[in-house]
Amino acid sequence: MRSSPRRKDSGWIILAWSLNGLGLLTLVAVFAFYMAGQSEAAPDSFIDDSYAPRPTRTPAPTLYYLPTVTPNPRATMVEDYFTPTAFVFNVGPAPTVIGFSVLGRPIQVYTFGQGENQYLIVAGIHGGYEGNGIALANEMVVYISEHPDVIPSGDTLYIIPDMNPDAAARGRNADARVNANGVDLNRNFPTDNWVADWDHSNCWNDRPTTGGAYGGSEPETKAVMNFILSHHIQAMISYHSAALGVFPGGVPWEPESKNLARILAKQTGYPYPPIDIGCVYTGTLADWAVEHNVRAAVDMELSTHQNTDFEQNLKALKALLGF
Numbered sequence: 001m002r003s004s005p006r007r008k009d010s011g012w013i014i015l016a017w018s019l020n021g022l023g024l025l026t027l028v029a030v031f032a033f034y035m036a037g038q039s040e041a042a043p044d045s046f047i048d049d050s051y052a053p054r055p056t057r058t059p060a061p062t063l064y065y066l067p068t069v070t071p072n073p074r075a076t077m078v079e080d081y082f083t084p085t086a087f088v089f090n091v092g093p094a095p096t097v098i099g100f101s102v103l104g105r106p107i108q109v110y111t112f113g114q115g116e117n118q119y120l121i122v123a124g125i126h127g128g129y130e131g132n133g134i135a136l137a138n139e140m141v142v143y144i145s146e147h148p149d150v151i152p153s154g155d156t157l158y159i160i161p162d163m164n165p166d167a168a169a170r171g172r173n174a175d176a177r178v179n180a181n182g183v184d185l186n187r188n189f190p191t192d193n194w195v196a197d198w199d200h201s202n203c204w205n206d207r208p209t210t211g212g213a214y215g216g217s218e219p220e221t222k223a224v225m226n227f228i229l230s231h232h233i234q235a236m237i238s239y240h241s242a243a244l245g246v247f248p249g250g251v252p253w254e255p256e257s258k259n260l261a262r263i264l265a266k267q268t269g270y271p272y273p274p275i276d277i278g279c280v281y282t283g284t285l286a287d288w289a290v291e292h293n294v295r296a297a298v299d300m301e302l303s304t305h306q307n308t309d310f311e312q313n314l315k316a317l318k319a320l321l322g323f
Helices: 005-041 132-146 165-170 219-229 255-268 285-291 310-321
Strands: 096-100 106-112 117-122 155-160 233-241 246-248 296-302
Touching (some): 106 132, 106 219, 132 155, 132 233, 132 296, 132 310, 155 219, 219 285, 233 285, 246 255, 255 285, 255 310, 285 296
Parallel strands (some): 117 233, 233 296
Antiparallel strands (some): 096 106, 106 155, 246 296
């Protein structure tokens, strides 16, 4: 017996509603799965709660590129990965905050002496495996506080132990070379040769990075620039690692910076002229400094990524103050 037309219509209506209900349930299930995945994937903040000088932000997770010197036959890579605790110094002069990092950490300077001749040491422009430069600067702060007579009466010495504190807090691995925006700060100074990108063929190319949106784009860079421009720095050392030697500031190298490099190389045993592996350096602190009335500036690399070479660099300190 044939079905009546009414019964056929009822069957189609029931089927349509069943399909609609199944589709709705599927959409609800997909949405719930997506939200659960987003919650699990939320990145941890890099912010250290011990610092809260101003509102901070957490950048989107990214992989960084490390353009530095390579290959480097004399360098040794750091194998331990850790998040260092903040340097706490309870005696001697209190540091002055000269600016803040991308994530709001303070950039500090220690001042020794009150003389007319002013000198500057900067460390930690690169974090990660170059963290032994920060350790050296901290050792110098402690030593000078315990031996204030190392500073001649006519001199003032400024030490910025950690120019890139967000990187240092990230640890000693490769991703911790750059700042929280993924910028290599020693390519971010607005020198005559600044570029946003460069030929990486003879430089490290492990992670993506940039020289910044423009020269001087980063808050860490601006803090150091403002400090130097508001002082009369005779000579300065920017510490790095490892092993390539002493690089004078200037493009081409300025005569006074070459003289300082020779003196420091003699005291430390670091190579000068530095080992040339074909990497082109742009937007560096030392180059910018000599373009802005610093008499002499150098980038100086410690012998390894682990040691501070303290005794050698104590001689370098005395040579710097006598320059």
